[in-house]
Amino acid sequence: METGLKSRLSKGFITLPLAAWGAIAAGAVMVAMGVGLKIQTSRLETCQTEFRTFKLETKRIGEAAQKDADAKEARAIKDKEIADARHKNTIARLNRDLKRLRDDNASRRFVSAATPDSRSPQIACYGRERLNAEVRGFVEEATDVLAELGTAAVELNTAKEWAAKIE
Numbered sequence: 001m002e003t004g005l006k007s008r009l010s011k012g013f014i015t016l017p018l019a020a021w022g023a024i025a026a027g028a029v030m031v032a033m034g035v036g037l038k039i040q041t042s043r044l045e046t047c048q049t050e051f052r053t054f055k056l057e058t059k060r061i062g063e064a065a066q067k068d069a070d071a072k073e074a075r076a077i078k079d080k081e082i083a084d085a086r087h088k089n090t091i092a093r094l095n096r097d098l099k100r101l102r103d104d105n106a107s108r109r110f111v112s113a114a115t116p117d118s119r120s121p122q123i124a125c126y127g128r129e130r131l132n133a134e135v136r137g138f139v140e141e142a143t144d145v146l147a148e149l150g151t152a153a154v155e156l157n158t159a160k161e162w163a164a165k166i167e
Helices: 005-010 018-106 128-166
Strands: none
Touching: 018 128
16 A cells, blocks of 8 residues: 555545544634624615715705704795785785774764655655665665675685785
């Protein structure tokens, strides 16, 4: 039998002591773990970079959204102030018109005086003063209804204008 390196190589297998094989296996495991550690470290750094980028992008988007919201709120407040001022002026104009209408009707007689050639004004169905008072009451109530309707219409129009600016 041949001894030495040739005989060992001719068998097709390098014969080493068991401890040497254990050392080779341990070395291979350590190399594999080193490669795995390098890969995982690289992945961790990539994830950390992506996370930092995500945080910065989210912060930027949030700040931009807050800036837009603040601008919209300021614009809405300004629009509301304008709408309130316009509403106040319109209501004041309406109240002036209603006061003028009431003042005009206060001194007015709705029923004309009896003609001098009428034969008996006393037998009319209604007395002139009573009819005049009834018509005046009707006109006053109608004016009150007009005032309420006018105020409601002004408020509705103001709300519509303000809401249209919000959208």
